[in-house]
Amino acid sequence: MKVAVVKENAPGERRVALVPETVPKLVKAGAEVLVESGAGEAAWFPDSAYAEAGAVIVTAAELYAKADVVLTVTRPAQKTIPRLRAGQVIVGMLSTLTSPELARDLAARGVTAVSLDGLPRTLSRAQPMDALSSQANVAGYRAVLVAANAYGRFFPLLITAAGTARPAKLLVLGAGVAGLQAIGTARRLGAVVSGYDVRPAAAADVQSVGATFIELTSVGPAVGEGGYARALTQEERAAQQDELAGHIARHDVVITTAQVPGRRPPLLVTEDALKAMNPGSVIVDMGSSALGGNVAGSVTGETVVTDEGVTIIGADNLPATAPTAASSAYSRNISAVLLSMVQDGALAIDLDDEIQAGVVITHDGKVVQPATAALLEPASDGGT
Numbered sequence: 001m002k003v004a005v006v007k008e009n010a011p012g013e014r015r016v017a018l019v020p021e022t023v024p025k026l027v028k029a030g031a032e033v034l035v036e037s038g039a040g041e042a043a044w045f046p047d048s049a050y051a052e053a054g055a056v057i058v059t060a061a062e063l064y065a066k067a068d069v070v071l072t073v074t075r076p077a078q079k080t081i082p083r084l085r086a087g088q089v090i091v092g093m094l095s096t097l098t099s100p101e102l103a104r105d106l107a108a109r110g111v112t113a114v115s116l117d118g119l120p121r122t123l124s125r126a127q128p129m130d131a132l133s134s135q136a137n138v139a140g141y142r143a144v145l146v147a148a149n150a151y152g153r154f155f156p157l158l159i160t161a162a163g164t165a166r167p168a169k170l171l172v173l174g175a176g177v178a179g180l181q182a183i184g185t186a187r188r189l190g191a192v193v194s195g196y197d198v199r200p201a202a203a204a205d206v207q208s209v210g211a212t213f214i215e216l217t218s219v220g221p222a223v224g225e226g227g228y229a230r231a232l233t234q235e236e237r238a239a240q241q242d243e244l245a246g247h248i249a250r251h252d253v254v255i256t257t258a259q260v261p262g263r264r265p266p267l268l269v270t271e272d273a274l275k276a277m278n279p280g281s282v283i284v285d286m287g288s289s290a291l292g293g294n295v296a297g298s299v300t301g302e303t304v305v306t307d308e309g310v311t312i313i314g315a316d317n318l319p320a321t322a323p324t325a326a327s328s329a330y331s332r333n334i335s336a337v338l339l340s341m342v343q344d345g346a347l348a349i350d351l352d353d354e355i356q357a358g359v360v361i362t363h364d365g366k367v368v369q370p371a372t373a374a375l376l377e378p379a380s381d382g383g384t
């Protein structure tokens, strides 16, 4: 089995799917590892390190011609799809729930697609494979550093001969994996930190990392499938935005991470809330996306300063800004997924396996993952 590592080509992407440290693990399992020349360069893993670890360095043309399995971090560019051939397997974070047409195109080419974002995350044997968590961890850490960099004051309490600086008050909205990492990081930098989430289970998590949990009186718990948050109703949303505005105004720095699987991120910081913040306040919107984010007026990949002097940073691929750490963790995740699917030195697709039922998106020319397949079905409302 030839397992190949591509050089990522999305703009700003610096991660690589497999780091040299993981190569011997795959070789031991009977794989031959091919690495596209320069694949790890932007994450500080030179070709020579891969070669020393037992991989063969190849050109992109050789890679697509020879590979049985192609490893990637993000979804392949549209122009890459024709390079994949029937029977080949692509493994990565393919985000087919937001781009189901990618699954349709890969199925049409007879390519088997395996996507790490389909993993059933609560299974204990899936923990080492959880790339959503490993990348959210990196993102939560980086979000705090980005905020600290943009903030015009100190995060910690500082007592100096030139006077005393009070610590920054930082609020994290959404206390999942990224939010909890952001809280821990902000605490380590000396900020006074509060956290909020709609899932009641998050209260204990927030407190366990040393922050104060903010409880809203106007919105009850909102837990949906699989322990994730559910989308709020319009009334709940309005009540939440109103009540949060008072808390937001009392903070210097806000980091928002709120997501609901398969939906556009909820708006948590409204224009009115922004107007009530002090000049010099900073917001990092980690929910920022092409559809809009958690913060009114945020733009993905851009920094906007409001008329009232609030800096809003639309986070864009924060894991790629710590490419060495993010790639090392991702490499462990992707190799764990791959090795769980290998039998007698070859990939054995078994859709009855709980993990494979989540991650295998296309196989044998069909979109087999139900959630992605449902998005590709024609609307069944009779066209009305």
Ligand code: NAD
Binding pocket: 121, 122, 123, 127, 130, 132, 133, 136, 173, 174, 175, 176, 177, 178, 179, 196, 197, 198, 199, 202, 227, 228, 229, 230, 232, 257, 258, 259, 260, 261, 266, 268
């Ligand atoms: P996510 O990235 O999907 O969302 C981030 C956070 O936003 C979540 O905590 C969510 O509750 C919150 N949120 C959504 N809508 C909100 C709103 N309107 N207001 C405030 N907050 C809102 O979340 P995630 O980090 O991927 O984690 C989601 C869940 O999965 C959590 O329950 C987490 O503990 C769980 N999880 C479990 C495992 C495991 O069992 N091993 C691993 C990872 C995550």
